[in-house]
Amino acid sequence: MNRRTFLKATLGVPLATGLASTPSFGAANRSKQRPNILWIMLDDGRADALGCYGKPWARTPHLDSLAAGGVRFETAIVQNPVCVPSRKSMKSGHYAHTFGLTAMGKPTATPAAYMKRAHEVPNLLNAWDAIDMAPINIGKTHAYRQDWAKKRDVGPAFDVLGRPRSKLAKERVKETGSSYPDVVTKTHGWAIGGTVPFKPEEISTSKLGDLALQTLGRLTTQDKPFFLRVSFHAPHVPCRVPKEYMIDPETIDLPLPTKEELASKPRFEREQLHVYAGAPDLTLEQIKIARGTYYGMISLVDTQVGRLVEHLKKTGQLENTVIAFNSDQGFQLGEHGLWKKRVFYEQNVKVPFILSCPALLPKGKVIDEPVEMIDFVPTLMEMCDLEPPTSIDGRSLMPLIRGDVNSWREAVFSEIDHSMSMYQELRHHSGRRVMVRTKEWKMVWFMDERADGKDGSLYNLQNDPDEKINLYGQPRYAGVIDYLERLCYEWDRGA
Numbered sequence: 001m002n003r004r005t006f007l008k009a010t011l012g013v014p015l016a017t018g019l020a021s022t023p024s025f026g027a028a029n030r031s032k033q034r035p036n037i038l039w040i041m042l043d044d045g046r047a048d049a050l051g052c053y054g055k056p057w058a059r060t061p062h063l064d065s066l067a068a069g070g071v072r073f074e075t076a077i078v079q080n081p082v083c084v085p086s087r088k089s090m091k092s093g094h095y096a097h098t099f100g101l102t103a104m105g106k107p108t109a110t111p112a113a114y115m116k117r118a119h120e121v122p123n124l125l126n127a128w129d130a131i132d133m134a135p136i137n138i139g140k141t142h143a144y145r146q147d148w149a150k151k152r153d154v155g156p157a158f159d160v161l162g163r164p165r166s167k168l169a170k171e172r173v174k175e176t177g178s179s180y181p182d183v184v185t186k187t188h189g190w191a192i193g194g195t196v197p198f199k200p201e202e203i204s205t206s207k208l209g210d211l212a213l214q215t216l217g218r219l220t221t222q223d224k225p226f227f228l229r230v231s232f233h234a235p236h237v238p239c240r241v242p243k244e245y246m247i248d249p250e251t252i253d254l255p256l257p258t259k260e261e262l263a264s265k266p267r268f269e270r271e272q273l274h275v276y277a278g279a280p281d282l283t284l285e286q287i288k289i290a291r292g293t294y295y296g297m298i299s300l301v302d303t304q305v306g307r308l309v310e311h312l313k314k315t316g317q318l319e320n321t322v323i324a325f326n327s328d329q330g331f332q333l334g335e336h337g338l339w340k341k342r343v344f345y346e347q348n349v350k351v352p353f354i355l356s357c358p359a360l361l362p363k364g365k366v367i368d369e370p371v372e373m374i375d376f377v378p379t380l381m382e383m384c385d386l387e388p389p390t391s392i393d394g395r396s397l398m399p400l401i402r403g404d405v406n407s408w409r410e411a412v413f414s415e416i417d418h419s420m421s422m423y424q425e426l427r428h429h430s431g432r433r434v435m436v437r438t439k440e441w442k443m444v445w446f447m448d449e450r451a452d453g454k455d456g457s458l459y460n461l462q463n464d465p466d467e468k469i470n471l472y473g474q475p476r477y478a479g480v481i482d483y484l485e486r487l488c489y490e491w492d493r494g495a
Helices: 003-011 061-068 083-092 110-120 126-133 165-178 204-219 257-261 268-275 284-314 375-385 398-402 475-492
Strands: 036-042 071-073 134-137 192-193 229-230 320-325 354-356 365-367 412-417 432-438 441-446 457-460
Touching: 036 284, 061 284, 061 320, 071 134, 083 126, 083 320, 083 375, 126 375, 134 204, 192 284, 204 229, 204 284, 284 320, 320 375, 365 398, 375 398, 432 475, 441 475
Parallel strands: 036 229, 036 320, 071 365, 134 229
Antiparallel strands: 071 354, 320 354, 412 432, 432 441, 441 457
């Protein structure tokens, strides 16, 4: 299905009335021109990497300012805990299982119809073509790469193992005699912590910020609205940061698992996921360095956000620009004995999500209702007077923002098929693992007959927000488990 067919068949035409004639914040001051969109995205960015989510050591003043001047979603859940299917869900408005791409890795016996669907499901971002706002991408694409009007990138200077890739990195390594793999994981050797002998402006994050600023400079001189996405590679591995941006590890107070906690976890997590993560063998000092590095990388992204916002202020475009900030999924930092992703703890599935636009949105509003990231693009569509297709799973969050509804979904979901993993240790005796989360409960289980049992975990998020006490299998919670399983089956069949 090409763009023209997609727009005609599923998106229809721009709304005749839209937000300008419906109750909305700032409607009286709204320009007749559609708002600009500046979508800024992290890669592997967890919610608490931003200070506005409550961690005092997170150094993100520019993003915190955006949240204070706009809308922050306290619990925004991704539909897959790994980048490619998560981004495809976000851009299509569909759950991953509806188009078959539920993991990133090797093919399995997935039905041919699902794989065909995975390639054909339309990209919601093409809707902006119809109103002459074709999105431009700076940075990482991942999913629908062919659909961007223009795209440019600045790749990391080191690969995931800490080996130099760029000319500058190779020269600097030659000068110093080290590739700076300060902290690496055991199984796969991912570079997860340390400093590099670069000035902040030499780091790829800053160079991507330069490219974004140049592009924004051109877009703000034109006489029509623009759609620019800036997708940073940070804080994805290799996790390295200039020493000026390293967050003091001694200020970071994140939990470490006890033996009792680890013993209560599901078999798949205790065995296969721990091998994948390669984290239990890290020393406390290494864990601290890696954590300081991670938060420091996001602080450097925050600096680039500040540059972009300042340009919008100087050009008078800030009032009518929707600035959206989010991530594809989070990152484990040693909690529960795990590192990186592919799990369903809050650090992995809960991402930062901020929307700011003085002309359209309230100031300093926090949405506590759990939402899903399939709702993100439909929300942008409504803000631009585009009608989201009724065929998708996602829906606009504007009713929540306006206060027209008191509740949203009964539960939110995420999923991954480990049998499709690129990592061999995750493929055996596994399959599709599903998370269902309500305000009170979270359950993770194998919703797949190929796996060795359900191998579940159950957490009461109100009493145990750190997800340390696994209640799965305890007879007194059988009713809760039955209820959550029912929600999963209803969700799976699209009910």
